[in-house]
Amino acid sequence: MELTKNITLGVYLPGETSIHRLDPRTKIIAAAILITLLLFIKSYQPYGLFMLFTIAVIIASGIPISYALCGLKPMLPVLVLMWFFQLFLYSAPEAEVIVSWWIFSATDAGLHMGNLITLRVFFLFTIITILTLTTSIVSLTDGLESLLKPLRMIGIPSQELVMTMIIALRFVLILAEELDKIIKAQMARGVAFDRGNFIQKTRNLFPVFLPLFINAFKRAEELIVAMEARSYTGGKGRTKMKTLHMGRVDRSAGVVIMLFTGLIVYIILSVNPQI
Amino acid sequence: MPIEVTGLCHSYKKGTPFENKVLHEINLHIADGEFVGLIGPTQSGKTTLAQHFNALFIPQKGIVVVNGCNTSEKNADLISLRQQVGYVFQNPDYQLFASTVGEDISFGPKTQKLAAGEIENRVRAAMEQVGLDYDTFHRRDIFALSGGQKRRVAIAGVLACHPQILILDDITAGLDPRGREEILGVVRKLHREEKITIIFISNSMDEVAVLAERIILIDQGRISAVGSTREVFKQSDKLRTIGLELPEIMNIANKLRACGYHLPSALLDPEEALNAISSALEEGRVGN
Structure with missing residues (x-):
């Protein structure tokens, strides 16, 4: 029996890849942008792109994909439960009923919502896992501190x-x-x-x-x-003792994130023009 | 109730980038009523090996058979195996949870669903075995106990399950000399009077030298030496390269021998050593 085996949250996997070398602030901001993007995605196509991007980042960071995802194992029951909740409890006015049992009925809107929310949590978890796996605890602290410094001015x-x-x-x-x-x-x-x-x-x-x-x-x-x-x-x-520096890798990462964000926003708008 | 281990291997975090192989092809046999010292430097795999004996770990590769029960088998009754093989952990804080001493010790027998009278008898007997007076202690608050007392409660909690094999995982670490002596006295008595098989894991060579009849020496997940306590401690160079110290008595004897006194090798028992040293001092140096 070994409980710690599947815990990846908060674990740092040392490495020499460019993802590891990025300034922690770049990684934190990038993670924040990606997580914000997740909130606006309401269809499957952007998630497909998101999946490709996440896999690319995992490969670039040298983390075995199986290891990056094994942290999800303990979360699986929660994800499944959430999916069922959405499936049976969420409903929209013109939704079509797919399955009905006793007082519960599942609609296509509920199914869609369940899928979206499960995907959202999945990506949220994966993004944070990649961040902590590639960033040592010291640089994570330094990065967060430096980013939150302005809050000191208002007394936080x-x-x-x-x-x-x-x-x-x-x-x-x-x-x-x-x-x-x-x-x-x-x-x-x-x-x-x-x-x-x-x-x-x-x-x-x-x-x-x-x-x-x-x-x-x-x-x-x-x-x-x-x-x-x-x-x-x-x-x-x-x-x-160590001050943070942003360099060429960080600038290229910034460009990549901006391009990716633009692409996702474009897809969101073209799929769902009413937003 | 013998323990038979064949070709046992174990890795922590198997299948992750942190995979760490801690046991390599371990083969060993422990017979009924033995007092075995399991020694080795830290991280050598002692605890991991011992936790295979009561099925806290199931072999990833190899076979562990305890009293005819193969722990890898699907329908093996691991719960009853764990009652037969008691395991006392280094830190009693991981085990103790009830508010009073009596309640905590009765936890094991209660999970066996015994009758109330039998549970009380067992608690009483177990407390007696570890030298805690039932009437004084059974209502005591656990968190008000001293380190040595807590350890005794932890041992009593395991003894109350009536194990035939007792694994003691570094139970004297961090105790003061008196607490240590008390605990070791309890262990010695259990082995002599109750004929319980004891597997004693320790970093103190002095304790092992005095208590154990046989030693299994582990280094980097491999068995490095097996034999009677005397035989193993005779290999002083091997022990030193691994990073273990000799028992203090042997150190003194070695120094005296280097000064020219005639002393038998591998002295372990303090009393025996005292006699040997005093007669050697009377004899005087060799060649004088």
């Missing part, structure tokens, strides 16, 4: 917010590792996590989540002490 403690976010991201993997150990410790005492009815299965979660939470709080406390021991006082007066 951006540096602290970024630090909190990054720590949360790091803890995904740490907590998964701990969960793995705790589950094993309880399995060794005879808990059968895959047996029993719903109530028994829920009850089995107590011996897992209690130690997990207690250990998480302990860890958080230790982390605070460790940070304070190294004189962390928040963002004020902090300087950087």
Whole structure:
């Protein structure tokens, strides 16, 4: 049993490709643009193009495609559930009923909506995975900090917010590792996590989540002490050893993203002229 | 209840860019009633190997048979196997979750669906085995216990399942000398009096030297040496190249020998060493 195997979120896969070498700010902005684009796509053709683009980026970054997508495995039940919800609960006025069962009925509009939303979450997850797989945690922090700096002027403690976010991201993997150990410790005492009815299965979660939470709080406390021991006082007066530079790769990436955005917008408009 | 391992291999994160092969073609046999020391540097694969013995890991390649139960078989009863093979983890915080000591120890027997009276008997017996007084401790808050006490509760929680094999994964790490002595006393008693097979994983060569009858030495996922404790510790050069220290007693004996005193090789027991050293000192240096 190995829980951490399929976790790709927050994992960094070191490499020397141009995607790895991009300035973290470029990657973050590009990811933000792509995610925004996702919100406007309401038909399948742009998603086809999106898929090609995503695959191209994954190949360019040297990440094995199977690995980039294996993080989705644990999310699959959620995606399927979401698809069913949309299928049965969403309806438009002139929708045509495809299947009907008891009080539920699935319409073609619901099917379309389910597909769109599932695709959207799929791409959202993939984009963020590519970002974290190709960007080390330090440069991700630096990039986000630098991008959010203007917020300081209106009194938002951006540096602290970024630090909190990054720590949360790091803890995904740490907590998964701990969960793995705790589950094993309880399995060794005879808990059968895959047996029993719903109530028994829920009850089995107590011996897992209690130690997990207690250990998480302990860890958080230790982390605070460790940070304070190294004189962390928040963002004020902090300087950087490495300053960020945008270079030729970043300019070319900018051009690629702009071309891609233009193409997607063109397809959206030509498919759905009323938007 | 013997353990038979043939051609066992294991990789972490198999099929990802982080794939890490930790066990290579392991073959070993552990007989009933043995006290085996499983030693090796950190990351050598000790824990991964031991977790195959109670089916927390199912072999990716190779076969593990414990008491006639092949863990790779589809209809193998792994739940009952895990009750027969107890596993105490290094960190008791991963295991303890109930609010009181008694409740936590009774968790294992409860999952076996035993009668209430039997559960109480088992909790009482297990607490006695690890040297915790039932009446004083069974209502104690777990999180108010000391590190040594927590570890004893963790061991009791496993013993209450009545295992025939007990795997102890570095259970003395981070304890003060007194807590360590107490825990080791418990382990020794379990082996001598209850005749439980014990697989003792440790980074402390001193502990292993005194306790274990046989040693399995692992290095980089391969078995590097197997034999009686004395035989394995005689290969001091091998241990040193792997990055393990000799037991302190052997270090002292080696130094004395280098000074010209006549001492038998591979002294392990403190008492035996004391006698040998004092008689060697009386004899004086060789050649004097």
